[in-house]
Amino acid sequence: MKKIKIAVLGANGQLGQEFRYIHASYEYMSFDFFDKNALDITDPNAVKIALTTTVYDYVINCAAYTAVDKAENEQSLCFAINNLACINITDALHGLDTRLVHFSSDYVYHTYPGFPLQETDVTAPQGIYAQSKLQGEEHIRTTSIPALIIRTSWVVSVFGHNFVKTMIRLGKEKSEINVVNDQYGAPTNARHLAKVVLEIITQTETNSDLIQAFNDTYNFANEGIITWYDLAQYIMKQSLSNCKVFPIPTTAYPTPAKRPHWSVMSKKKINNAFQIDTPHWRQGIQEIMEELASKD
Numbered sequence: 001m002k003k004i005k006i007a008v009l010g011a012n013g014q015l016g017q018e019f020r021y022i023h024a025s026y027e028y029m030s031f032d033f034f035d036k037n038a039l040d041i042t043d044p045n046a047v048k049i050a051l052t053t054t055v056y057d058y059v060i061n062c063a064a065y066t067a068v069d070k071a072e073n074e075q076s077l078c079f080a081i082n083n084l085a086c087i088n089i090t091d092a093l094h095g096l097d098t099r100l101v102h103f104s105s106d107y108v109y110h111t112y113p114g115f116p117l118q119e120t121d122v123t124a125p126q127g128i129y130a131q132s133k134l135q136g137e138e139h140i141r142t143t144s145i146p147a148l149i150i151r152t153s154w155v156v157s158v159f160g161h162n163f164v165k166t167m168i169r170l171g172k173e174k175s176e177i178n179v180v181n182d183q184y185g186a187p188t189n190a191r192h193l194a195k196v197v198l199e200i201i202t203q204t205e206t207n208s209d210l211i212q213a214f215n216d217t218y219n220f221a222n223e224g225i226i227t228w229y230d231l232a233q234y235i236m237k238q239s240l241s242n243c244k245v246f247p248i249p250t251t252a253y254p255t256p257a258k259r260p261h262w263s264v265m266s267k268k269k270i271n272n273a274f275q276i277d278t279p280h281w282r283q284g285i286q287e288i289m290e291e292l293a294s295k296d
């Protein structure tokens with residue numbers, strides 16, 4: 001059987017590295033990994049050459065500008081990576097038999113309906129990063145390129161910089177810290193997300209009924225609802241740290257970019273469309289902490 005040919009862009013980010021980590025288990029897929037040095041997605045010519053010299057079955061775009069606060073002062077760079085580069089990618093794929101996987105964010109919603117956010121809910125992005133992510137996904141939906149767009153939240157991983165690693169470090173360095181307790185959501189273990197994407201690709205390749213479902217926008221995060229304070233408490237407890245965690249309101253920790261109060265997303269749509277696992281956030285965090293501890 002012909003292998004499914006996949007390009008992963010932004011391959012040195014948290015999510016990109018998770019695809020690298022798991023890819024060898026999928027022997028019926030073959031991967032080319034492009035980090036920023038190998039392919040700058042803001043360069044239309046480079047994107048065209050990379051995605052047409054080899055024609056891929058799937059392009060997985062993990063590249064993004066994710067410095068949410070810095071984005072307020074680096075608007076053009078943020079829009080270039082999160083929005084204009086989507087145009088470069090879809091232009092390059094035009095006329096090819098390639099499907100696209102792209103990631104967006106819970107930040108596009110920024111509303112508080114009082115129940116888990118659904119993909120049909122109104123979007124009200126606050127801040128440059130959030131607006132750039134929404135523009136990127138909106139552009140992709142206007143094209144004829146079949147694209148799976150996944151809105152995810154609070155991405156954490158053994159790779160890169162993230163909340164879990166910061167809390168483990170602070171747990172060793174500090175006797176007490178303050179963490180916001182009025183932003184609700186769920187962390188997403190990037191490895192779980194990467195596996196879900198490869199599972200969806202597998203199901204789409206083996207069941208033609210799913211080709212239509214692939215070309216849509218979905219939420220995905222680990223199960224459960226917590227605040228950053230709950231997550232910090234859990235990490236301190238699991239790492240046997242004596243660091244005390246105190247809850248504070250968002251107003252006591254002002255940031256240049258507004259954070260959504262409610263990032264709780266419904267996973268019903270993705271779970272109805274595909275057979276996938278949505279592990280609980282505790283499992284996701286435990287797996288990361290165990291792997292990090294084994295490397296210490």
Ligand SMILES: NC(=O)c1ccc[n+]([C@@H]2O[C@H](COP(=O)([O-])OP(=O)(O)OC[C@H]3O[C@@H](n4cnc5c(N)ncnc54)[C@H](OP(=O)(O)O)[C@@H]3O)[C@@H](O)[C@H]2O)c1
Nearest residue numbers: 010012013014015036040041063064066103105152154155
């Ligand atoms: N992190 C979160 O909490 C979170 C939450 C919701 C949604 N998301 C979305 O999930 C996806 C994956 O996020 P992540 O956490 O894996 O992000 P990440 O760790 O910041 O990785 C993004 C990668 O993209 C690379 N990149 C930046 N500009 C590029 C360019 N012009 N060309 C090619 N590569 C470029 C970055 O390289 P450099 O580091 O060298 O710049 C980095 O390796 C993104 O779409 C993000 O918006 C993330």
